[in-house]
Every structure is written in structure tokens, then in C-alpha cells.
Amino acid sequence: MDWIASLQGLVGGVLIGLSAIWLMATLGRIAGISGIVGNLITMRPKGDSAWRVAFVLGLISGPLLLMALGGGLGNVAGAPGEVVGAPAGGVGLMLLAGVLVGMGTGLGSGCTSGHGVCGLSRLSPRSMVATVTFLVCAIVTVYVVRHVMGGGA
Structure with missing residues (x-):
């Protein structure tokens, strides 16, 4: 068993859970990606896009930050140096x-x-x-x- 990968999965799961709790507690919103992105694209409700943009940017910037720090992307790519296989x-x-x-x-x-x-x-x-x-x-x-x-x- 790969303990490092298991710990990374555990930490990732905890962070996902905490982000869902944070979004529900602060804005009363569900952290469902399809709803967040879909309503961002359709711009409804009006004036509700700032947190959606921040959420999507967080989804994108997290893996990029991990790569910048030398953490790689786990098993996403098939060979060293590839970002996505x-x-x-x-x-x-x-x-x-x-x-x-x-x-x-x-x-x-x-x-x-x-x-x-x-x-x-x-x-x-x-x-x-x-x-x-x-x-x-x-x-x-x-x-x-x-x-x-x-x-x-």
C-alpha cells in the first residue's frame, strides 16, 4: 500500500469536505461543480458570479500551484514531464x-x-x-x- 498516496487522498478529501462546509456556511450554497459552472455561464442569478469565479479559479489554480511546487499531478500523466496523458x-x-x-x-x-x-x-x-x-x-x-x-x- 502506498501510504503517501493514501495520505494525499485523505488530505484532499478533508479539503473538499471543508470547502463544501465553508460554502454552505458562508453563502448557503451547494458545492456542486456543474451547478456552479452552469450558473456562471448562464449568469443566473444576476450579481452572483464573484464567488463562482473564485471557486472555479481555485479548482484550476490548486493543481497548477502543486505543479509549481514540484508536487506533480499524481497518476494523471503517463510519463514524466507530461502534464496530461x-x-x-x-x-x-x-x-x-x-x-x-x-x-x-x-x-x-x-x-x-x-x-x-x-x-x-x-x-x-x-x-x-x-x-x-x-x-x-x-x-x-x-x-x-x-x-x-x-x-x-
Whole structure:
């Protein structure tokens, strides 16, 4: 077991939880990325964009700061010196996946961060159903890609 990676995951999880608590306590908002970004793009409600921009900049600047300090990006890249590895299924499949994820967050009224982190902690029945659905779909996808399509280990 890689204790350093486990500790990094633990610290990351705690920071995600604290950011969700901070946002709820200070602004009464849910830290769901799809809702934050979606409402930033559509500019609704009016005058509500400053904290959304700060949140998104924090998401982007955190990994950049980690890289600048020599921390790397964990297992994101396939080789030293790469920032992000090549898409496993090609760019077209990656674009299709992005569109499907975007449609899914619209249909599901949120994403994994909104439902899984914030919704479950509030004991929201809708978030419980959504999170179980996310997990089942992920399990089925991994099974199909690895065992039916033969996509590797």
C-alpha cells in the first residue's frame, strides 16, 4: 500500500469536505461543480458570479500551484514531464463522453460533487438515488470496457 498516496487522498478529501462546509456556511450554497459552472455561464442569478469565479479559479489554480511546487499531478500523466496523458479512447470518444456527462448532470440535477459530497451529507433522498446510480453506471462501464471490449487491466 502506498501510504503517501493514501495520505494525499485523505488530505484532499478533508479539503473538499471543508470547502463544501465553508460554502454552505458562508453563502448557503451547494458545492456542486456543474451547478456552479452552469450558473456562471448562464449568469443566473444576476450579481452572483464573484464567488463562482473564485471557486472555479481555485479548482484550476490548486493543481497548477502543486505543479509549481514540484508536487506533480499524481497518476494523471503517463510519463514524466507530461502534464496530461493522451486520451485512452481518442479525442472523439473523449468529446462524446464530455457531452454525455454534461447531459447527465442536467438530467440528474447535479454532479458527483453536488450529490455525492453535499447531498449525502444532508441526507437528501434524491442525492442518495443519484449517487447509487453514478456508482452502478461506473461499475458497469468499467466491466464493459475491461472485460467485454478488452480495454486492458
